[in-house]
Amino acid sequence: MTNKYMLDVLAKVKARNPGEPEFIQAVTEVFESLEPVIEKRPDFVKANILERIVEPDRQIIFRVPWVDDQGNIQVNRGFRIQYNDAIGPYKGGIRLHPSVYMGIIKFLGFEQIFKNSLTTLPMGGAKGGSDFDPKGKSDNEIMRFCQSFINELYRHIGKDIDVPAGDIGTGAREIGYMFGQYKKLTGEWSGILTGKGIPYGGSLARTEATGYGLCYFTEEMLKANGKSFKGQTVVISGSGNVALYACQKAQSLGAKVVAMSDSNGYVYDPNGIDFAYMKNLKEVRRGRVKEYAADHPGSTYTEGYRNIWKVPCHIALPCATQNDIDKPSAEALAANGCYCVSEGANMPSTPEAIEVYFANKMLYGPAKAANAGGVATSGLEMCQNSMRLSWTFEEVDEKLHGIMKNIFAACDSASKEYGMPGNYMAGANIAGFLKVAEAMKAQGCV
Ligand code: NDP
Ligand code: 2IT
Numbered sequence: 001m002t003n004k005y006m007l008d009v010l011a012k013v014k015a016r017n018p019g020e021p022e023f024i025q026a027v028t029e030v031f032e033s034l035e036p037v038i039e040k041r042p043d044f045v046k047a048n049i050l051e052r053i054v055e056p057d058r059q060i061i062f063r064v065p066w067v068d069d070q071g072n073i074q075v076n077r078g079f080r081i082q083y084n085d086a087i088g089p090y091k092g093g094i095r096l097h098p099s100v101y102m103g104i105i106k107f108l109g110f111e112q113i114f115k116n117s118l119t120t121l122p123m124g125g126a127k128g129g130s131d132f133d134p135k136g137k138s139d140n141e142i143m144r145f146c147q148s149f150i151n152e153l154y155r156h157i158g159k160d161i162d163v164p165a166g167d168i169g170t171g172a173r174e175i176g177y178m179f180g181q182y183k184k185l186t187g188e189w190s191g192i193l194t195g196k197g198i199p200y201g202g203s204l205a206r207t208e209a210t211g212y213g214l215c216y217f218t219e220e221m222l223k224a225n226g227k228s229f230k231g232q233t234v235v236i237s238g239s240g241n242v243a244l245y246a247c248q249k250a251q252s253l254g255a256k257v258v259a260m261s262d263s264n265g266y267v268y269d270p271n272g273i274d275f276a277y278m279k280n281l282k283e284v285r286r287g288r289v290k291e292y293a294a295d296h297p298g299s300t301y302t303e304g305y306r307n308i309w310k311v312p313c314h315i316a317l318p319c320a321t322q323n324d325i326d327k328p329s330a331e332a333l334a335a336n337g338c339y340c341v342s343e344g345a346n347m348p349s350t351p352e353a354i355e356v357y358f359a360n361k362m363l364y365g366p367a368k369a370a371n372a373g374g375v376a377t378s379g380l381e382m383c384q385n386s387m388r389l390s391w392t393f394e395e396v397d398e399k400l401h402g403i404m405k406n407i408f409a410a411c412d413s414a415s416k417e418y419g420m421p422g423n424y425m426a427g428a429n430i431a432g433f434l435k436v437a438e439a440m441k442a443q444g445c446v
Pocket of ligand 2: 091092093094115163164165166167168194346371372374375376378
């Protein structure tokens with residue numbers, strides 16, 4: 001990057017956000033992609049769009065006290081960043097994981113701006129979460145935490161203001177408790193969260209949407225390059241919501257998924273992952289992938305979650321967490337014949353890993369585009385709530401499929417227009433940015 005305006009803004013971002021490497025990583029990637037746009041658009045420089053877009057509209061930090069099953073009072077820290085509402089109300093998930101701090105929420109919120117723009121639906125960017133660890137907690141502890149989290153957050157959200165949803169550690173159970181508490185506090189039934197249960201305003205296919213959407217996007221990318229999922233070997237990291245439904249859809253598109261993981265290790269099944277077993281293990285029993293190997297003769301369990309990238313595959317779908325694929329992992333993938341990495345998780349590849357993908361001419365589906373099916377379907381849930389009706393699974397799935405096809409087309413055409421054909425990362429960043437930048441410029445300096 002040589003553009004002086006961009007270098008100046010990036011230097012300010014680094015100075016203003018010390019100790020937040022994930023956030024700096026996300027901003028740097030976007031800026032590198034945007035250089036040709038900024039060179040062409042002096043009006044964006046005049047409106048100082050970049051310095052404005054990197055600074056959240058507001059960041060909320062709050063105390064989340066709750067009582068554990070032993071009667072002790074525990075205290076966690078809650079976060080919500082309302083990043084940018086130029087094109088619609090704030091929208092983005094809630095992450096519950098002990099690693100959560102402001103830098104994680106900020107990188108996720110920043111990326112959400114562009115992802116939501118790519119969906120073509122009217123949603124701004126936001127993210128929230130807490131350093132609460134749901135692992136090993138009882139249902140009652142989860143409920144008390146979620147209620148306490150909403151006791152503060154409720155005053156900041158609203159169906160036309162900010163609509164949170166799930167992310168790591170937040171699924172239908174947590175959304176249910178949060179929704180119930182919001183309703184109790186306000187006395188209002190309102191679609192203030194997405195990913196709700198089907199009996200109370202949730203959308204069919206929202207549970208499946210991120211994983212299915214990832215496969216729809218990847219199928220488009222493969223098709224544009226003369227390939228498809230059919231007969232291909234696939235490795236998927238993670239075994240949570242996104243990973244599970246990526247597995248199911250990849251299998252239904254004719255691929256063989258041979259490995260999945262959790263933060264402890266991975267299971268390899270040369271016969272192909274038994275999806276029904278894995279779904280029950282993770283969603284009902286809340287177990288570990290290690291148990292899969294014990295119940296499936298011929299499969300093996302290996303400790304260490306990054307070791308999964310040493311499993312030979314054609315297509316890799318990282319669906320766990322950020323910076324999951326580092327340089328050695330990317331090199332192992334390339335050396336074993338992997339030609340496509342498509343991201344279900346947010347920022348799962350380090351910058352050095354992405355360099356390896358490009359150096360090896362691998363197809364690379366960037367998270368902002370490839371995993372946008374989750375939030376897109378959240379947008380469809382908001383739409384159904386507003387209309388006071390619900391669509392069938394098939395209707396939602398068809399709309400999701402159409403949205404993912406359009407997202408791929410937008411990334412592809414932006415990459416070509418700006419002289420980087422096949423660089424879907426640049427295409428996603430540019431296409432996502434342009435709409436938000438135009439909206440910010442039109443709305444003046446606010
Ligand atoms: P879940 O909580 O359902 O699953 C997370 C999975 O990732 C688990 O298998 C978890 O293992 C694994 N994991 C491995 N290492 C880590 C780590 N260091 N920190 C956290 N998790 C780890 O989350 P989701 O499936 O919903 O989310 C997965 C990724 O997809 C995230 O990056 C999320 O931001 C992204 N995403 C999610 C969307 C959604 O709709 N849910 C939409 C778009 C993106 P373990 O059980 O051992 O912790
Ligand atoms: O990263 C993401 O896009 C999500 N966790 C989903 C957000 C949403 O509002 O559905």
